[in-house]
Amino acid sequence: MTQPNNRKSSSGSSKQSAIHLDSSPELGRYFVASRAFKPGDIVMKEFPLASAPGPLSEHVCFACHRLFARAHICSDCRSPLCSRNCQVSPEHQRECGYLTKITAEIENRQRNGKIQRVPVQLGMLMLPLRLLMLRREQPDKWNQLMDLESHTAARQATSIWGFNQRNITPFLEMMLIDEMPDINDDLVQQMCGAVDVNSFEIRIETLPDRRHINDLPQQPMSNSQEVLRGTFYMASLMAHSCVVNAQISIGNDSQMTVKATVPIREGEGIFVSYTDPLQTTLQRRTFLEKGKHFICRCHRCQDPTEFGTFASAVRCRSCTSGWVLPNDDPESAASAVEGVALRWKCSECSSELKSEEIGRTEEVIQNIVKNIQRLPVDRHLIDRCEELFVTLPKKIHVNHAFLLQLRISLIHLYGNVPGFLIPELPVGLLQRKAQLCAELLEALRHLCPGYSRLRGMILYELHVPLVCLANKKYEKSRSKQPDQLITELKEAELYLKEAVQILIHEPISTPESRISRAAMADLKQLREYIRDMEKLKHLA
Secondary structure, eight states: OOTTOOOOOOTTSOOOTTEEEEEETTTEEEEEESSOBOTTOEEEEEOOSEEEEOTTOSSBOTTTOOBOSSOEEOTTTOOEESOHHHHTSHHHHHHHHHHHHHHHHHHHHHHTTOOOSSOOOHHHHHHHHHHHHHHHHOHHHHHHHHHSOOOHHHHTTSHHHHHIIIIIHHHHHHHHTTTOTTOOHHHHHHHHHHHHHHEEEEEOOOOGGGOOBTTBOOOTTSOOSOEEEEEOSSGGGSEEOSSOSEEEEEOTTOOEEEEESSOBOTTOBOEEOSSOTTSOHHHHHHHIIIIIOOOOOOHHHHOTTTTTTOTTOEEOTTTSSSEEEEEEOGGGGGGOOTTOOEEEEETTTOOEEOHHHHHHHHHHHHHHHHHHHTSOSSHHHHHHHHHHHHHGGGTBOTTOHHHHHHHHHHHHHTBTSTTOBGGGOOHHHHHHHHHHHHHHHHHHHHHSOSSOHHHHHHHHHHHHHHHHHHHHHHHHOSSOOOHHHHHHHHHHHHHHHHHHHHHTTSOTTSHHHHHHHHHHHHHHHHHHHHHHHHHHHHHO
16 A cells, blocks of 8 residues: 555566556655556456465365364364365475474463463464565565555554554464574564555355355355455556545456456556445544554545535434534644544534444444354345344435445345245335335445446346336236337446456456356347337337
């Protein structure tokens, strides 16, 4: 991540003529388009310097990085693996000797009952270990890692600095001190800073025979902690914006592809997002300030209504008719703590709330939503989700980010839950699914414009109820004239065609790529259906 890093780029940092590095006081180093890009065009590709299972991942093999339902624990180092084959594989054996050196100490800490807020797990050590091994084995990659911003001074005052000092550095020293006598806390802290500031999550393909982990159905549109974490060099030099013109995709081979989502002019900066677009302004700003050490002042963050979506709006407690909105406050930036360079002010009565109060409100509401989403996937879950659309708008705007997230869950549930499968949905629920899609697409038009994968997924979901509703209306029609049916089918065709245009650019083996293939098959079938109806019309 580049803000606010103004060091000169190392030679060879950008070998692709389509983009080049520039710098500014606000953005630090960032990539600029050397030519124009159309939506879907590839801006750059890159493999990570190293990758490893995320620190919270519980079902990811340390060796092959595949998901497993039940772990095979290595008999030597106690690493979670997917099989005996992975235990004896060269990939694991290369690291097993290092990890075995610390197994006794980790188990001793767990046995003696030493209470830690975040206990040390092997997963926390894997990416730092693999990056440190680059120092000896691939010095060019190590130099790239050390060229990345680590924000050492800012991190020294945070809890993560002390955690690393107590738990990461000692274990890395135990493993590598014989080969790296000069390893010390300063080196480890700089490396950990570079990892924390510049790493990306890599989703993992669920294999056909491992489709269910803990009996939870896969939901491609929802996030999971079962991920890899990869540190990329070039991608880390891309500037951030909460509304982007390019999007990152990472395939099953861990290769990152950056593609334009909207037209990009020559000389224009390449902007990707370090945050989830369906987060509130306070959530995004807090994450960026605490994790990336800068305050975002993109166009979205400076617009209290977030382009009319009201995605962070909280109902005013004083007048009840106004919305308390985030107002960027540059004057308080110097003293901002935890994202509080914001003034929360009512649009009607001008009363103000502190960021801490907004944060507490968001935390309570988000916990309500999360607790409901943890319920078993059945009709009761759908009913509880729908109830939130009645109760939550009393406290937050109907287009608040939390309700946008909830729409995604319901869009998926309608059509995938027994009793609510597409052939079983009555007209009212088909209309509800279409309504949820339309409302979400309107918000995404502002927050994720162009070829965003989320927009592609929702467009695919939208075409299904539209086709079903058109068929049901035609079946009930007395005249059996196909004109209206053809019109409505062609509307669904447009949405499906756009979904294909967006999702076809996703890397092979990703959930979105699989859906793009299904969408292409559906599009072919729908077009044949339309042609049949047009023939019927001419024969009538």
